[in-house]
Amino acid sequence: MLNAEINEIGQFIPLHYHYQMLSDASRMTAFKSAIEHIVKPEHKVAELGSGTGVLSSFAARKGASVWSVEFNPALVSASRRFISENGLSHKVHIFQGDAAKWLPPEPVDLVICEMLHSALLREKQLHVVSAFRDAHIARFGSAPRILPNATLLGVQPVFQNYDFNGYFAQVPLFQSPYYTVEDCSPCGDPVVYKIVDYDNDYVETINADLSFTFNEETNVNALRFITKNLLSMDMYTGKTIDWHSQYLIIPFGIAFELKAGEVMRVKFSYDPGEPIEALGNSIQVEIVGKNKVKHKLSLIA
Ligand SMILES: C[S@@+](CC[C@H](N)C(=O)[O-])C[C@H]1O[C@@H](n2cnc3c(N)ncnc32)[C@H](O)[C@@H]1O
Incomplete structure (x- = not known):
């Protein structure tokens, strides 16, 4: 992929930055509580920009089937390994791709997306969520719940x-x-x-x-x-x-x-x-x- 295209997607966050996100107690506690509050065992969930797979793991541990997409190939391999080491490979399936152009194989009840940079700058939260929401409605005829609201x-x-x-x-x-x-x-x-x-x-x-x-x-x-x-x-x-x-x-x-x-x-x-x-x-x-x-x-x- 050309650098210009990577910059356009804008979010090529390397693995070593993920430690900050994984160890940010307020972020982790809020997302874990919200996911545990919403997700039911029969749910199907998609995560856009899944990084290390941690938010997908919270949904999977509530019993949901999860499809996740991550753009950065290095994170895709690392997160597949982490998901396997956490015993969740049967529940979480990770795809490599641009979340703004991706759909899971089946309709989902919930979409999780954390590309929430300050003032909604830099990261493409709204681009990715609105593209996914519209594509999901066009393909499956229903709108999933979105986390965050x-x-x-x-x-x-x-x-x-x-x-x-x-x-x-x-x-x-x-x-x-x-x-x-x-x-x-x-x-x-x-x-x-x-x-x-x-x-x-x-x-x-x-x-x-x-x-x-x-x-x-x-x-x-x-x-x-x-x-x-x-x-x-x-x-x-x-x-x-x-x-x-x-x-x-x-x-x-x-x-x-x-x-x-x-x-x-x-x-x-x-x-x-x-x-x-x-x-x-x-x-x-x-x-x-x-x-x-x-x-x-x-x-x-
Ligand atoms: C702020 S991090 C959050 C990672 C993970 N969801 C978490 O909460 O720890 C955003 C992630 O989205 C990925 N990403 C950004 N834009 C993307 C896109 N267009 N398609 C897929 N992944 C993307 C980044 O590589 C990064 O791993």
Whole structure:
């Protein structure tokens, strides 16, 4: 396969990165609970982008028959070995291919897909899920349940410390949503700019035009992007199992000193699956005080 094609698929995640995912306790616990909650022994399940096969194994251990597809050939061989070493070869069948062009041999009750990068950038979650969903309906006449159901995308102004041992460098960075981070202070409530519904949505440009009002003097130098994935919902209790992808912090390159009553207007635009730079380069900020624009910033390179 040509490099350009690999980049287009964009997700050639080598085996050594999978340790991080396997040992991420919040990710693993949330997916395991959601899969165990939904899957019944009589179910047929497909996993798109199965990596090491760990999420397929959770479904198989509930008794389901699982067909999984993984693009990276090295991971396909490694995961076949892991599935066999875990005694699940009779339950999980792993195919090599592009999940956006693949269907299992039989209709499935559930599809699992974890290509959930921050802000739905880089990985092709929505491309792959919507293509699979439509192909499944066209071929088998039914829509499978999708795990996750939805992703909620939010953003908030923050003040991030960019001092690294005395060296100042305003770089984009990732943060765990599960631990308190000392060097990042939220400066306002998060605003939801998009809810992606995997049962119905297609890839389309996400446009945001948001306003944050400050009630006291505040310094803001970055935006924190929040990505909350709704993995499953109990239809009787309404309880949900959620998992946050890592926060993404994008610096403005300058710090705004906002006075009480001033408004920060933020605009950005990107397509799901695009590189982080596509979001970063689209950010525009306006500081509005007493109905007039005091400062304009465009991060367009
Ligand atoms: C974030 S990892 C998750 C792996 C595994 N599902 C887990 O939860 O540990 C995403 C996986 O999807 C695979 N992938 C990305 N795009 C794909 C595509 N178009 N078709 C098949 N696999 C793909 C990657 O190689 C990677 O193994």
